[in-house]
Amino acid sequence: MKFSDYPIALEIKQNLEDLKMIRPTDIQFKTISPIMREEDVLAIAQTGTGKTAAFVIPILDRIQKSKTSRRSEGIRCLVMVPTRELALQITEAFHDIGRNLKVKTSCVFGGVGQDDQILALEKGIDILVTTPGRMFDFLHQGHIRLNRVEILVLDEADHMLDLGFVKDIDDVINFLPKNRQTLFFSATIDKKIKKLAYNIIRGNAIHIQISPKDPVSKNVEHSVAHIEMDDKRFFLERLVKEQPEAKILVFVRTQVRAERVCAAMERVGVISETLHGGKDQNEREAALNAFKSGHLKLLIATDVSARGIDIPMVDFVVNYDLPEQAENYVHRVGRTGRGNEKGLAISFCSPAELPLLEEIEGYITKPITVAEITKTDYHETLVFKQEEEGDWKSVMAEIQRLEETYEDKKKKKKKKK
Template identity: 65%
Template sequence: MRFEDYRISPGIKQAIGKLGWKRPTDIQFKAIPHVLKGEDVLAIAQTGTGKTAAFAIPVLHMLDLKKQRHRPDGIKCVVMEPTRELAIQITRVFEQIGKHTGVKTFCVFGGVEQGPQIEKLEKGIDILVATPGRLFDLTAQGHIRLDRVEILILDEADHMLDLGFYDDIQQLIRKLPRNRQTLFFSATIDEKIKKLAYSLTKKPIRISLSPKDPVSKNVDHAVAHIEMDDKRFFLEKLAKEYKDDKILVFVRTQVRAERVIKAMERVGIEAVALHGGKEQKLRLESLRKFKQNEIKMMVATDVSARGIDIPNVQYVINYDLPDVAENYVHRVGRTGRGTARGKAISFASDREHELLQKIEEYVSYKISVMEVDKNTYQHVVETSEENESDWKSLIKEHNDYLADPKKRKKKKRGKKK
């Protein structure tokens, strides 16, 4: 079936055509008809399968039809997202698909001044994409009214629960009309997610795609056994060998992200960081530079990069193995998207052996080992520009010492003392 065969508004078909979409993905093919019928949907599909368009296309169509019939003003659809980056990304998709409709989409999130957001809300919108914190702040202040909401979409529901938004979601439900359509989209499902989903929906249509094979088949996986202190040398080598490729590096903490950035700077490799410790403005600028190929390497934490669609990432590097095996799937899903192929390489130290075992158990197969013999390993470490620059700085320091008699006198006095 092609998109032109769907009974959706001509403006949406026009926008889809400009985006180059001809046929729906599996999740879109299965979800769109049910959403158009007004049914509640619980959809489980791995990252990169086109979940966003699976709810954006039918929702835009339904609201566009109602807008043409001069329905009352007010927010008609709320889309909840776990992070600011995802909220911005999802808003962009709605705007692209709804470009030729009369439906207005707007995004609110924390970390920025709320004044401009309030001003936009007052002008009137149809679809509100929001993170929980700012949504509740503006609702409490009376700037957001939820009494006319007809559709609730919980996107990346598993990630929202991981971030502790369970109570926030329950609080939101109390403010929404009971007679509404609820769409529940998630990459994974467990008992807690299932319990929440069934408490929010009415006889939902359940759609599940490839739950037993969570990793994209377009990704080639490998693991290299590298000690923690040597990982920066191997990342440097990879970045210099594949300098035209886009590399997304995952680390465990914000501090680790900044350390990796500094290590790359020392060897002349420019990289940007994406983590919760950076100001929102800087995070968006990092994303922009990486997406537009101005910088070829981005170092990110799991929370910040989860679900983000970044085009043409050739390599995902697990600089640190994730503490939660499930996050491995979300990380490697940033490459090999659509029909493109990608590579995922994990740097595993001895102390991460148990984490590697858990990941292999989760994906149900052994990740192929990238053998690095002792001579090659030593060569990579010794030929790093970081080691060269350290050696050069020592020589320079020694030469400066010999050339400056004052420094020699100070050193002698220090010894006497």
Template identity: 60%
Template sequence: MKFDTYHISSAIKKNLSGLGFKRPTDIQYKAIPSIMKGEDVLAIAQTGTGKTAAFAIPIIDKIHRAKSSKRSQGIKCIILVPTRELASQIGSVFDDFSKHTKVKIFAVYGGVEQDPQIKKLANGIDVLVATPGRMFDLISQGAISLKQVDILVLDEADQMLDLGFINDIKSIKRKLFKKHQTLFFSATINKQIKKLAFSQVKSSAIRIQISPEDPVSKNVSHFVMFVEMDDKRFFLRRFISDNPEARIIVFVRTRVRAERVAKALERGDIKASTLHGEKDQKERTEVMSLFKQGKINIMIATDVSARGIDIPNVHYVINYDLPEKSENYVHRVGRTGRGVQKGIAISFCSKEEKERLEDIQQFLNKKIQTIPVSKKEYTYTLSLSNEIQSIQELIQEQEDWEKRKKKRKKKK
């Protein structure tokens, strides 16, 4: 079945064609008809399978038709997401799909000034993409009205509910139309969170689960290397040097480690940008933009960018640190192998992390293939790094000597 045969507006079909969308993915094929009928949907599907389009296409079509047939004012749909980056991305996807329609989209999130957001909201929008904190602030200030909302979407629903937003979600739902539609989308979900999600949808809700036995796209190949914690930076440096043209996301556990790893790479004359919650929103947006445009090839990130972010042509995801939560592994490696593209995920596992590796393999229902590293190879990698370190030290010594020489000349 092709999108050309769907009962959606010609403007949306034109947009989809221009973006290269010809046939729906499994999640789109199963979710779009139910959403268009107004049914509640709880959908679980692998990363990179097109979940955003699965709810964006029918929502835009429904609002466009409503606005074409009669005068319609006020926000009709709210999409709640856990991170600023995801809010910005989904806003962009909706913008792409809604060109040449009457549907207006706006994304609000923290870390930026409120006044321009309030001004934009006052001009009237149809779809609001938001992080909970900023949305609740704007509701309390009277900048957002829920009176006309009849669709509520939770993207990355498991994290939204796990972060404790359930009471806020219940509060929002009480203010909506009694017959409003609720859509939950996620790549992973555990039994406890699933129970919470079911409590917030109609009993007749459509439940969709794509490839539940394998939560990661088949396009991703998984590997693990057993490397001591203190030696990881040397192996990362060598891997990047051996793959100079590759676009790589390196995931680490903390903000501090992100900066340390970046500095370790810099000492080997490798430039990398960092993305984490310590950076202000302007910096985060700039780093993400440069990486998406291919102006930087190495991005070191915490899990702030592991959820839902769609970055084209990422060749490798490297888990420099294994995640503490097994489901975060799925979201991390989902940054590669998106759509029809192939991707590779490589994890560096130290002795201290072997238990985490076991949990991840159990979660994936399969064993991750090991990349064997012989003693000779291990020693060679460390020696290469020591050689680079020595060269850098010599360069630094030369620069220091030049500075001292200049100072002596000035004194004379």
């Protein structure tokens, strides 16, 4: 089935064609029709499967067909999300798919001034995409009224739980009409998610779950390389310089770590930017937009960017540090291989991170392919780098350490046998 076969507005069909969206993904195929029938939906699908368009398309169609003018008579759809980046991404999807429609969408989130957001609300909107904090600020200030909401969307609900937004979700229900449609989207499902979902959706809700045996997208070729913690920067530098045209997204454990890796790349002439919660919203948007456009080839981020962010044409994802939560591995590597594109992901695993690797492999229920690095190749990576610095003593010390490590590993293997 193609999007052109759906009974949706002609403008939406044209916009989808312009966006080169011809056929729906599995989650879109299974959810669009029930949403158009105004049924409640609980949808579970892995990252990168097209969940955003699955609700954007039918919501735009419903509001467009029922509007007689471009004038808004109140917020008819509320979309709640956990992060600012996701709010902006979903708003962009509403704008792209809803181009030339009568439907007005606005985005509200914290970390920036209120004035522009208040001005947009005062002009009148049909769809509000928001994070909980700023939304409640505006509710209490009287800038937002939710008494006309017909559709409530909770996206990345599992991440909202992780960030402690359960009370916010419960509280917002009190501001909404009881007779409404609720759409609940999540990448994972467990007891907490089910409890939250069944508290807010109707008993006859459609339950849709797209759960392949391998939670990592089939479009992503992912592997792990065993690298000493202090040597990771050399391997990242090598990857960047060997792939000068590639768009590379690097994930690290902490904000401090992100800045240190960025500084290390700067010292060897590699331009990069960081993306994390310690930067203000304008800085985060600037870095993200530069990376999306391709003007920036290397972006170093914390897990703030692992969930729900759709960055086109990411060639490589590098797990510079393994994630401490196994499920975040799936979200991280899912930043490449989006839609029908193919992607590559590599994880740098130090000896101290082996327990994390075991947890990840347990979560995805299969071992990750090991990217074999020969002793010679390992030496050449470090020697090439440190020769440039003229640090011969450290070269020799590193080679000696590697020799000892290599011999120790051989002895351990023999003992096991």
